[in-house]
Amino acid sequence: MYSDRINALPPYLFEAIDEARDELIARGVDVIDLGVGDPDMPTHPHIVEAMREAVCDPKTHQYPSYAGMADFRKAAADWCKKYKGIELEPATEVLSLIGSKEAVAHIPLAFVNPGDVVLYTDPGYPVYKIGALFAGGEPYPLPLTAENDFLPDLDSIPEDVLKRAKLFFFNYPNNPTAATADMQFFEKVVEFCKKHNIIAVHDNAYCQITYDGYEAPSFLAADGAMDIGMELYSHSKTYNMTGWRLGFAVGNKDLIKGLGKVKSNVDSGVFDAIQIAGIAALSSSQACVEESNKIYKERRDALIEGLRAMGIEVKPPKATFYIWAPVPKGFTSMSFAKLLLEEVGIVATPGVGFGDAGEGYIRFALTKPVERIKEAVERMKTLQF
Numbered sequence: 001m002y003s004d005r006i007n008a009l010p011p012y013l014f015e016a017i018d019e020a021r022d023e024l025i026a027r028g029v030d031v032i033d034l035g036v037g038d039p040d041m042p043t044h045p046h047i048v049e050a051m052r053e054a055v056c057d058p059k060t061h062q063y064p065s066y067a068g069m070a071d072f073r074k075a076a077a078d079w080c081k082k083y084k085g086i087e088l089e090p091a092t093e094v095l096s097l098i099g100s101k102e103a104v105a106h107i108p109l110a111f112v113n114p115g116d117v118v119l120y121t122d123p124g125y126p127v128y129k130i131g132a133l134f135a136g137g138e139p140y141p142l143p144l145t146a147e148n149d150f151l152p153d154l155d156s157i158p159e160d161v162l163k164r165a166k167l168f169f170f171n172y173p174n175n176p177t178a179a180t181a182d183m184q185f186f187e188k189v190v191e192f193c194k195k196h197n198i199i200a201v202h203d204n205a206y207c208q209i210t211y212d213g214y215e216a217p218s219f220l221a222a223d224g225a226m227d228i229g230m231e232l233y234s235h236s237k238t239y240n241m242t243g244w245r246l247g248f249a250v251g252n253k254d255l256i257k258g259l260g261k262v263k264s265n266v267d268s269g270v271f272d273a274i275q276i277a278g279i280a281a282l283s284s285s286q287a288c289v290e291e292s293n294k295i296y297k298e299r300r301d302a303l304i305e306g307l308r309a310m311g312i313e314v315k316p317p318k319a320t321f322y323i324w325a326p327v328p329k330g331f332t333s334m335s336f337a338k339l340l341l342e343e344v345g346i347v348a349t350p351g352v353g354f355g356d357a358g359e360g361y362i363r364f365a366l367t368k369p370v371e372r373i374k375e376a377v378e379r380m381k382t383l384q385f
């Protein structure tokens with residue numbers, strides 16, 4: 001019944017964990033779910049208010065423009081200049097997105113032919129691989145390891161793979177490892193992509209979730225990046241807007257145009273009222289983002305203390321709302337996730353679910369109030385293994 005591309009989808013690895021969790025909840029167990037990467041805090045009120053006003057205006061009720069409202073693209077370009085130091089032409093170098101996930105899935109359709117290789121970082125956001133497969137491309141994982149500070153080793157890729165490589169997806173601050181990259185790495189990516197004629201796509205979904213004074217750079221600020229690359233921004237994590245579906249792609253105008261060609265044939269743009277709310281988010285004070293970050297930081301520090309009590313040492317991440325922790329000796333990522341769930345009712349995501357290179361790790365999402373995280377920590381302290 002299903003197409004080959006659906007039949008070829010990788011198995012859903014979290015089924016066992018999901019089932020066990022649902023069973024515990026049904027039995028009345030107080031489960032603390034640190035599995036989902038979805039902010040628990042509501043969208044900030046000034047953004048909701050902008051939406052409320054916009055939705056009452058009948059002008060927002062018709063088909064939006066494919067590329068996004070001119071005002072939205074200008075607000076996105078202004079935001080990028082102010083916070084990332086990059087100059088963009090709103091009309092040609094910015095495109096509105098129905099969240100960045102659709103862009104990750106659509107970009108290979110614009111640039112990849114059957115047999116072309118799509119490089120992506122592993123462990124990683126699952127859509128890099130699946131988007132490549134849907135386009136008939138050949139996904140090629142680049143493992144992220146602690147020894148390499150969770151940056152891919154671009155020199156390790158075999159020559160025959162490089163010859164066929166067309167696209168490279170990467171993501172810093174990184175989900176799930178919480179690793180960050182500096183300009184030196186981004187410059188290396190530019191050099192690498194230029195040399196091998198590869199399109200660079202940087203997923204910057206977590207660039208505003210940062211701590212301890214860290215600021216996440218734009219890939220496009222690297223010398224020459226605008227020649228070969230694009231970057232994806234999302235309102236989802238920055239402004240607690242996952243449900244709204246809003247983001248934007250920026251970068252080289254021919255690449256933006258290619259993505260636009262796919263989108264204009266598949267979707268019909270973002271609801272104007274949502275774009276107007278998105279402008280409010282981008283153009284007003286970013287104090288609300290700092291507030292959320294303060295809350296995530298408190299949660300981060302609380303959870304790290306609990307991990308330490310279990311003998312797991314983790315350096316506090318500089319960005320993202322994830323903790324990527326090595327599992328204790330004798331466990332796989334799956335068996336440790338099961339232990340946490342069954343013994344103390346804590347849900348965390350086994351690293352292997354993000355790719356083979358995620359084996360040996362478990363991901364905690366800091367998306368529950370600090371009281372719940374402290375409760376999780378107390379439970380962790382009782383664990384025997």
Ligand SMILES: *Cc1c(COP(=O)(O)O)cnc(C)c1O
Pocket residue numbers: 037098099100101102125171175203205233234235236237242245246247
């Ligand atoms: C959450 C997430 C996204 C997608 O977010 P959207 O809601 O589609 O904008 C993209 N990349 C990574 C790595 C993410 O974790």
